[in-house]
Amino acid sequence: MKKALLNFLQQIEPDKKKSPFLHTVYDGFFTFAFAPNTTTSKGVHIRDGMDLKRTMVHVVIAMQLCYLFGTFNIGHQHYLALGQYTGLLEGFHLKLAHGLIKLLPIFVVTHVVGLGIEFWYAAKKGHSIEEGFLVSGALIPLIMPPDIPLWILTVSIFFAVIIGKEAFGGTGMNIWNIALLSRVFIFFAYPTYISGDEVWVSGIEGTEVNGLPAYMSSEYGWAHGVFDWLFQSFGWSTFGDGGVLVADGYTGATPLSLAVSGGWEKVTSVYTESQMWWGTIPGSIGETSKPLIIVGALFLIATGVASWRIMVSMILGAAAMGLILNGIAPAEFTETTAGIFKFMAVPWYYQLSMGSFLFAMAFMATDPVTASSTNTGKWIYGFMIGMVGIIIRVMNPAYPEGWMLAILFMNTFSALIDHYVLEANMKRRAKRTEVAVS
Amino acid sequence: MLTADFAYGQSGQSGFSYFIYTLVGVSILILLFLVIQVADNLLAVEAKHSGADKAKANYSIFPNFKELFAPKAPAYANDAPIHVLKQGHDILLEGAPASADIAAGTSVTTFAVQPPNFTGLSPIPKLLVEVGDEVKAGDPIFFDKKVPEVKFVAPVSGEVIAVTRGEKRSIAEIVILADKEQKHRALPAFDLAKGSEEELRAYLLEHGAWSLFQQRPFNVIPAPGDVPRDIFVSTFDSAPLAPDANLVVAGREVAFQKGLDVLNRLTTGAVHLGLNAKGEESPSAAFTEAEGVEKHWFHGKHPAGNVGIQIHHTKPIGGTDKVWTLGVQEVIALGSLFLDGQYDGSRVVAVVGAELSEPTYVRTYLGAKIEDLLKGQTVSDNVRYISGDVLSGQQKSLGQFLNYYDDQLSVIAEGDYYELFGWLLPISPRPTISGTFPNFLYPNAKFQADTNTHGEKRAFVVTGQYEKVLPMDVFPQHLMKAILVNDFERMEGLGIYELAEEDVALCEFVCTSKQPLQQILREGLETMREQS
Helix, strand or coil: CHHHHHHHHHHCCCCCCCCHHHHHHHHHHHHHHEECCCECCCCCCCCCCCCHHHHHHHHHHHHHHHHHHHHHHHHHHHHHHHCCCCCCCCCHHHHHHHHHHHHHHHHHHHHHHHHHHHHHHHHHHCCCCCCHHHHHHHHHHHCCCCCCCHHHHHHHHHHHHHHCCHHHCCCCCCCCCHHHHHHHHHHHHCHHHCCCCCCCCCCEEEEEECCEEEEEECCCCHHHHHHHHHHHHHCCCCCCCCCCECCCCCCCCCHHHHHHHHHHHHHHHHCCHHHHHHCCCCCCCCCCCHHHHHHHHHHHHHCCCCCHHHHHHHHHHHHHHHHHHHHHCCCCCCCCCCHHHHHHCCCHHHHHHCCCHHHHHHHHCCCCCCCCCCHHHHHHHHHHHHHHHHHHHHHCCCCCCCHHHHHHHHHHHHHHHHHHHHHHHHHHHHHHHHHHHC | CHHHHHHHCCCCHHHHHHHHHHHHHHHHHHHHHHHHHHHHHHHHHHHHHCCHHHHCCCCCCCCCHHHHHCCCCCHHHCCCCEEEECCCCCCCECCCCCCCCEEECCCCCEEEECHHHCCCCCCCCEECCCCCCEECECCEEEEECCEEEEEEECCCCEEEEEEEECHHHCEEEEEEEECCCCCECCCCCCCCCCCCHHHHHHHHHHCCCHHHCEEECCCECCCCCCCCCEEEEECCCCCCCCCCHHHHHCCCHHHHHHHHHHHHHHCCCCEEEEEECCCCCCCCHHHHCCCCCEEEEEEECCCCCCHHHHHHHHCCCCCCCCEEEECHHHHHHHHHHHHHCCCCCEEEEEEECCCECCCEEEEEECCEEHHHHCCCCCECCCEEEEEECCCCCEEECCCCECCCCCCEEEEEECCCCCEECCCCCCCCCCCCCCCCCHHHHCCCCCECCECECCCCCCCCCCCCHHHHHCCCCCCHHHHHHHHHCCCHHHHHHCCHHHCCHHHHHHHHHHCCCCCCHHHHHHHHHHHHHHHC
């Protein structure tokens, strides 16, 4: 069967000169199916079984648990907001379907746009499609709010891939993390779609009840209608028409936005620690479930795909900054204490489990291209990300999360850190050879 | 405890006294630590003064972490300090010789001297023989017009049957069909004790022994006037399927020691021997009891046996230093030149690889024809013949010859097959350092390696890989990038002089982006050589 597939693929190969774009696309899918038969020449005669495709694929595999849970959580948060199906597994089919309806378009658009740009550039430059976008494309849906308009997503991916990656030379040459570039583009260009309390729960829109502003679920679209038809044939509950008012006292606030205004007490008044840990809270699609991210991170460390140094030093840096902030925060609060001081007093170990710290640590900071390449450099790089991230999170009045900006900031300096590590190496070498000669 | 201080520090009197107590306690601890540290430093200074520090043992009060967790020193090392090299990777391949017997290489009748084996030689050297001439073993057959003192000689006696030309009329091979009875050129006697340095050099240059030396940096034959700072000999080769030097030196211990004595005359510094502390049995007595040399023990995976790594851990080279390196067989050849009074072109070659029916050791001469070496073996179809080891050897065809400095012929399968989803599901076991393969479950498994690249060439993406398999204080990836952009100061500063291709061969093996590191390094070395 393999031979039949191989023969078929070799027969339909488009000519390289006549249609370079088609040939590049063909080559991409061919090398997806078959590892090429090139043999070594001029150098080592045997090569390690690991290659870049395999490395990237393992990072994507590590994220799959976050995908599964994130999809379900989109629906769960939607129904929690409406006060319906409040138990975790109640209405499971509805929640999963709703999550899929929101996630799949984001996922498909990300990959079609991103890979399309990559294919076009590969054809233009005449080299084969490089696997850089496998990981970025898997990360981007996980860091987006569930209701992000697809046209905004498209524009941000154009920016991230063309200006952030291809302009610098393609895979392996970018300075800044591509997935974070796409998110930061939306953050600065369309801030209301990616910040605030309204965007983290899907399918809720503003309305007016008796002249007062209120929230209700949006009307369900055709995709929901298809699922309704399917569920009805099984005799299960359906989506219905929408327009249900949100539950009393509901805010779409994430734990971080609560911490900004009222510190740890306010956070725990709305969410339990268990909820925050297991991830049944509003947020970006993939960042909420801490144990699943930790499993992914351990998988990456165990297989040697990601650098444990960056992860450990990032935890140390964030913990250090959290401790410092705990130290300078006032011990007791009065009625006039500003929210920022209450935020500073959030215990440092809770700072590590709130927001997207773990996700950024496991998947964003460890990107080998944008991080420092020397081992010493990785310790410094990770530590600085941890410290800067907590500073931005706590001291920033406008936006209660800091990892995207901290990582992009340290990406700018990762080469500088390497430069000093290399200078130290060169000085050590000069001293060594002086001593050896004398 | 500190958190409690900071969080409650401003809340009242009790908090304040806690703070003071901890401050006092910490400062007492710091004082104690300072006292101990000063005493420790004084101990180290005293040890250096009294000369006890030469053995590099740890005289400090604090236990050395490396010693605590180091592997147990073998008994045969006699408590000598051992350099433990943590980085590296042993590639275990099938196809090692089954027995330690060295077969007589009677089937090998054709030999060649190949000028391209010697880096830096001009492409068209001046030939002293023509096709059809009869030569004796030790007769000079060519020299470089730019450096006429260095003569290259025939390894065997016989008839010159061909002079093969390569690109642009360069001379690729001078092929000799060997006589059944070997005749040696009679060499004038040389008394090692009485001869002066210049006479010794002239003797070596004239009688073809100068090409036994390789000079670092650049791995070239030394210029006739060069005096090396030190000479290094590595007595074990950790490359995949490399011949066991203990077997090679068996029976030739006297010649080996004589070779070391000659080397001692040639350098102002010392002759250093690198010994293997990882084996279960002691290395040969010729190595452990060699006289007149400094012995250094190394414990580590490949490339611990590379002489470049050993130089780095004993006395690293700088920009202007010149050191010479030789292999065990070259030292034996040097010694027997003075013991027997005739040129010794014999070598023990390991004919190895999973594609052979009987991997074996063969006693033959320099430049043996590959087809001849494989007589009597059944070889599978679609294989690659490599002069040298699979990491840094050169691909050859059946009608070509073993290189001058190589002592093994590796035969492995060609890997020109397509693998369905090869990057995702490994169908056949393959050597790797990655944790994504189940190799760690079988640490002693041997592999049948093939030449498939397992992926396409990409830009440098993954970092930290090369450092895992190079036990040197070098950043290989940054060095490669400096070479690619021709940044001379950076190349020098990052240590290009300390490396030869064989040292980065393992880095090239593990490279995820399938970059040609050895080629890049050679280009960098050529650039720096032209500069100096």
